[in-house]
Amino acid sequence: xxxxxxxxxxxxxxxxxxxxxxxxxxxxxxxxxxxxxxxxxxxxxxxxxxxxxxxxxxxxxxxxxxxxxxxxxxxxxxxxxxxxxxxxxxxxxxxxxxxxxxxxxxxxxxxxxxxxxxxxxxxxxxxxxxxxxxxxxxxxxxxxxxxxxxxxxxxxxxxxxxxxxxxxxxxxxxxxxxxxxxxxxxxxxxxxxxxxxxxxxxxxxxxxxxxxxxxxxxxxxxxxxxxxxxxxxxxxxxxxxxxxxxxxxxxxxxxxxxxxxxxxxxxxxxxxxxxxxxxxxxxxxxxxxxxxxxxxxxxxxxxxxxxxxxxxxxxxxxxxxxxxxxxxxxxxxxxxxxxxxxxxxxxxxxxxxxxxxxxxxxxxxxxxxxxxxxxxxxxxxxxxxxxxxxxxxxxxxxxxxxxxxxxxxxxxxxxxxxxxxxxxxxxxxxx
Amino acid sequence: xxxxxxxxxxxxxxxxxxxxxxxxxxxxxxxxxxxxxxxxxxxxxxxxxxxxxxxxxxxxxxxxxxxxxxxxxxxxxxxxxxxxxxxxxxxxxxxxxxxxxxxxxxxxxxxxxxxxxxxxxxxxxxxxxxxxxxxxxxxxxxxxxxxxxxxxxxxxxxxxxxxxxxxxxxxxxxxxxxxxxxxxxxxxxxxxxxxxxxxxxxxxxxxxxxxxxxxxxxxxxxxxxxxxxxxxxxxxxxxxxxxxxxxxxxxxxxxxxxxxxxxxxxxxxxxxxxxxxxxxxxxxxxxxxxxxxxxxxxxxxxxxxxxxxxxxxxxxxxxx
Ligand code: SF4
Ligand code: SF4
Numbered sequence: 001x002x003x004x005x006x007x008x009x010x011x012x013x014x015x016x017x018x019x020x021x022x023x024x025x026x027x028x029x030x031x032x033x034x035x036x037x038x039x040x041x042x043x044x045x046x047x048x049x050x051x052x053x054x055x056x057x058x059x060x061x062x063x064x065x066x067x068x069x070x071x072x073x074x075x076x077x078x079x080x081x082x083x084x085x086x087x088x089x090x091x092x093x094x095x096x097x098x099x100x101x102x103x104x105x106x107x108x109x110x111x112x113x114x115x116x117x118x119x120x121x122x123x124x125x126x127x128x129x130x131x132x133x134x135x136x137x138x139x140x141x142x143x144x145x146x147x148x149x150x151x152x153x154x155x156x157x158x159x160x161x162x163x164x165x166x167x168x169x170x171x172x173x174x175x176x177x178x179x180x181x182x183x184x185x186x187x188x189x190x191x192x193x194x195x196x197x198x199x200x201x202x203x204x205x206x207x208x209x210x211x212x213x214x215x216x217x218x219x220x221x222x223x224x225x226x227x228x229x230x231x232x233x234x235x236x237x238x239x240x241x242x243x244x245x246x247x248x249x250x251x252x253x254x255x256x257x258x259x260x261x262x263x264x265x266x267x268x269x270x271x272x273x274x275x276x277x278x279x280x281x282x283x284x285x286x287x288x289x290x291x292x293x294x295x296x297x298x299x300x301x302x303x304x305x306x307x308x309x310x311x312x313x314x315x316x317x318x319x320x321x322x323x324x325x326x327x328x329x330x331x332x333x334x335x336x337x338x339x340x341x342x343x344x345x346x347x348x349x350x351x352x353x354x355x356x357x358x359x360x361x362x363x364x365x366x367x368x369x370x371x372x373x374x375x376x377x378x379x380x381x382x383x384x385x386x387x388x389x390x391x392x393x394x395x396x397x398x399x400x401x402x403x404x405x406x407x408x409x410x411x412x413x414x415x416x417x418x419x420x421x422x423x424x425x426x427x428x429x430x431x
Numbered sequence: 432x433x434x435x436x437x438x439x440x441x442x443x444x445x446x447x448x449x450x451x452x453x454x455x456x457x458x459x460x461x462x463x464x465x466x467x468x469x470x471x472x473x474x475x476x477x478x479x480x481x482x483x484x485x486x487x488x489x490x491x492x493x494x495x496x497x498x499x500x501x502x503x504x505x506x507x508x509x510x511x512x513x514x515x516x517x518x519x520x521x522x523x524x525x526x527x528x529x530x531x532x533x534x535x536x537x538x539x540x541x542x543x544x545x546x547x548x549x550x551x552x553x554x555x556x557x558x559x560x561x562x563x564x565x566x567x568x569x570x571x572x573x574x575x576x577x578x579x580x581x582x583x584x585x586x587x588x589x590x591x592x593x594x595x596x597x598x599x600x601x602x603x604x605x606x607x608x609x610x611x612x613x614x615x616x617x618x619x620x621x622x623x624x625x626x627x628x629x630x631x632x633x634x635x636x637x638x639x640x641x642x643x644x645x646x647x648x649x650x651x652x653x654x655x656x657x658x659x660x661x662x663x664x665x666x667x668x669x670x671x672x673x674x675x676x677x678x679x680x681x682x683x684x685x686x687x688x689x690x691x692x693x694x695x696x697x698x699x700x701x702x703x704x705x706x707x708x709x710x711x712x713x714x715x716x717x718x719x720x721x722x723x724x725x726x727x728x729x730x731x732x733x734x735x736x737x738x739x740x741x742x743x744x745x746x747x748x749x750x751x
Contacts, residue, residue, distance in 0.1 A: 325446065393747060408452055
């Protein structure tokens, strides 16, 4: 792990503000880890309200999907998707009213009496998924098949540029604490940790001053990338490792990131489905880099306009953080549940360097958070020796990007690794 | 309003630019860090060493270019690695060698030790050392005739005198530690002026191009070993400072054993490598046929790097 140049300053001190209500949203039916929501609950020309469930499924791993604005369904068809290229989506044209289907209430006190089952059901019905990475449905994560005694609030947010979790911790501290209490109750966890990196001094201060239960521990971590990964934060907090191929619950731990905990608070305490989230929209070329509370389904283009005017034409637009995010080619692609940010890079921030042969400097080996030898893996892949790559542990790679970032020979390590993982996965499923 | 998306570049993550040192910069910076020792050698041995250095660098680059041209490959001399090899080879030669010998050495280093293996990154042995060892076995007389500093007469190196048991300590050779530090002794062009080498090494540490793992373990091992066995007559009374400062040890430990390509990948492996280099150097110096063992020690350790890399793996997350 290493310290990156963080570029957090672009939006570090910007209060979260609400983005303009979009005139149209594209809501993909797959926004989570698992199977798509194949049961569409609305038809063309239907009128929907904000927060109305529009698609779901039955059985298996999925999370239902909600309308993020009120208005008319104008099509249900293949649309741009930020991760998949294209995918089926429900397109809603706004009526400008933003009429909600639910009543925003305040049931903080009532919640205490809710059973774990009931809370999980609320979370499921609200469509909450993990907002830190793969978008794993939260109601499933909160029903671990083994007893869990430890909960970690992941406030690390180690990706450069992003300030979503940081701003939430500053501006919605109490809400996050309430959300944590809900989770702890559901899990029955006894040990509670709040993990924050030392570049977020104000957030640490706020939590220290908050009236936390005595058994909660604030763990201040040295700022290091990629410490925010689930397995890394467990290691940093508890000095324990999740055994290879296992899940955190196997060692009695559940980790949720700040955004997810906030969404849980909103759903459980306020009765609000998950159709809106905070993201960072930043780039040197934007006049107003911001932390925006946006409706899911808004296009990247709308958000760039929201933060404009543009000072410098972007050369690359990334959804997610700059280390693990996905470069976009279509600005009509929508914000989905797992989107943490939109980062714009200008011409001179997109450099092309020639890939050279590995000089065996060992930098990638020293810093890989998983303890792999990315250089050797890439050499094996170059020789089409996928078996060897597998022996080197390519499937354990978390694609954090660190190895490519530091390699002096500019090897496309992550690219090779992603390719190999795909190939190996394909082979496995074919069998 | 942003109009078109067709100018957007799409590439795989990570997207953050990192102003890190790339291969060519590393090679040129290592070359740069070696320059003080070269300048010192011109003072010590005269213009003659300048010619050896220039011929080394230029012929290494030319040989690499010609080979790559002939094989229809991209010419990569701008990455600096050939010049660096030429320079290191020159530093490992006595100042009095004929210039054609330098060219032959460069040919062996570049054509055989580097390009025949497939070029930078694929070679097993440190090219400059292969060149030197070849010359040493083919033309031993040229390679062991050293010029006395600030003079034109020849003089044996302190290590050689010690080996032949003509002296038993430094003062009998008429010099002191200070002379060793500034380079007032017989030896190869680039190895004598320790102060200049240390200066370059500090720069490499500062630039984070090298780490302590190899050089420190190498030097400490030589220190301990020569303290124990350095004096024939009694154990635990060897002059370890003399052994660390003489021969090609400082040059080898900081600039040649640390060569990325031919040293282990992991830090643990590098420590083993450093200790191995130290032990072999001493074994050769005290009981082997040569007064100096740095080149052979590093080459022998180069040979087992694949083994070290196979056995010393980084600690995998979640794997016991
Ligand atoms: S960082 Fe790059 S050059 Fe260095 S060992 Fe890894 S792949 Fe090879
Ligand atoms: S190999 Fe994977 S886990 Fe390791 S540094 Fe590279 S991307 Fe990160």
